[in-house]
Amino acid sequence: MTTAHFAQLAAYNEWMNRKLYGAAAALPAERLHEDRGAFFGSVFGTLNHLVIADLIWFKRIAAGVPGLASLQCLDELPRPTSLDHRLCATLPELDALRVQLDAAISAFCAEVRDARLDGALTWTSMKGIASTKRLGDLLLHVFNHQTHHRGQATTLFSQMGVDVGPTDILLLLPDVA
Numbered sequence: 001m002t003t004a005h006f007a008q009l010a011a012y013n014e015w016m017n018r019k020l021y022g023a024a025a026a027l028p029a030e031r032l033h034e035d036r037g038a039f040f041g042s043v044f045g046t047l048n049h050l051v052i053a054d055l056i057w058f059k060r061i062a063a064g065v066p067g068l069a070s071l072q073c074l075d076e077l078p079r080p081t082s083l084d085h086r087l088c089a090t091l092p093e094l095d096a097l098r099v100q101l102d103a104a105i106s107a108f109c110a111e112v113r114d115a116r117l118d119g120a121l122t123w124t125s126m127k128g129i130a131s132t133k134r135l136g137d138l139l140l141h142v143f144n145h146q147t148h149h150r151g152q153a154t155t156l157f158s159q160m161g162v163d164v165g166p167t168d169i170l171l172l173l174p175d176v177a
Contacts, residue, residue: 001117001136001139001140002114002117003109003110003112003113003114003117006109006112006117006136006139006143007106007109007110008169008172008173009109009139009143009169010102010105010106010108010109010143011106011172012169012172013102013105013143013146014102014105014106015172016146016150016167017050017098017102017150019164019165019167020047020150020153020154020157020164021047021091021095021098022164023157023162023164024043024044024047024091025091025095026162027043027160027162029091031043031160032044032091033045036156036159038152038155038156039149039152040084040149042156043153043156043157043160044091044094045084046149046152046153046156047091047094047098047153048084048086048087048088048094049083049084049149050098050146050149050150051087051094051097051098051101052080052082052083052084052085052087053083053142053145053146053149054101054105054142054146055074055077055078055079055080055087055101056080056126057138057142058071058074058101058104058105058108058142059071059074059077059079060121060123061108061121061135061138062074062075063123064121064122064123064135065112065116065119065121065135068108068111068112069107069111070104070107070108070110070111070112071104071107071108073100073104074104077097077100077101081126082126083126112135116135117134117135117136117139118134118135118136119134119135120132120133120134120135121133121134121135121138150167151167154167
């Protein structure tokens with residue numbers, strides 16, 4: 001994949017997050033936080049987990065690929081201590097963090113060059129395991145992870161009778177001649 005593909009995935013990511021946060025904002029707080037048996041319990045827990053995972057991965061990328069202006073804003077953001085670390089108490093706070101993170105991800109995808117995607121990134125997991133993988137492959141994982149958990153969130157919304165609307169990336173892809 002190229003940086004152009006990742007830019008499309010970042011745009012899709014942001015579009016879907018706006019849809020999910022819009023749907024979440026329409027729910028009463030008790031429904032938003034209601035444990036629905038999902039991996040991270042509630043709609044709020046699922047949205048929170050997505051922010052956590054993105055923070056973890058893009059902080060790792062920022063550390064492993066120094067000098068990226070697009071990710072400098074992450075220095076000021078919290079470092080999660082677990083995959084279900086509660087970052088914010090309210091949806092508006094989580095939404096503001098999500099918006100900031102989505103902007104950084106989009107800026108990163110515009111800034112990073114194709115040649116860098118073939119380079120390696122080394123990090124240590126939260127369990128202390130060191131790994132090295134190709135940066136482009138890690139980005140593919142990050143965007144796939146987001147899609148996976150957003151699919152869970154749309155299922156939770158559907159179970160509550162909330163329609164988030166169409167979710168296919170196809171809707172964002174340009175037509176060609």
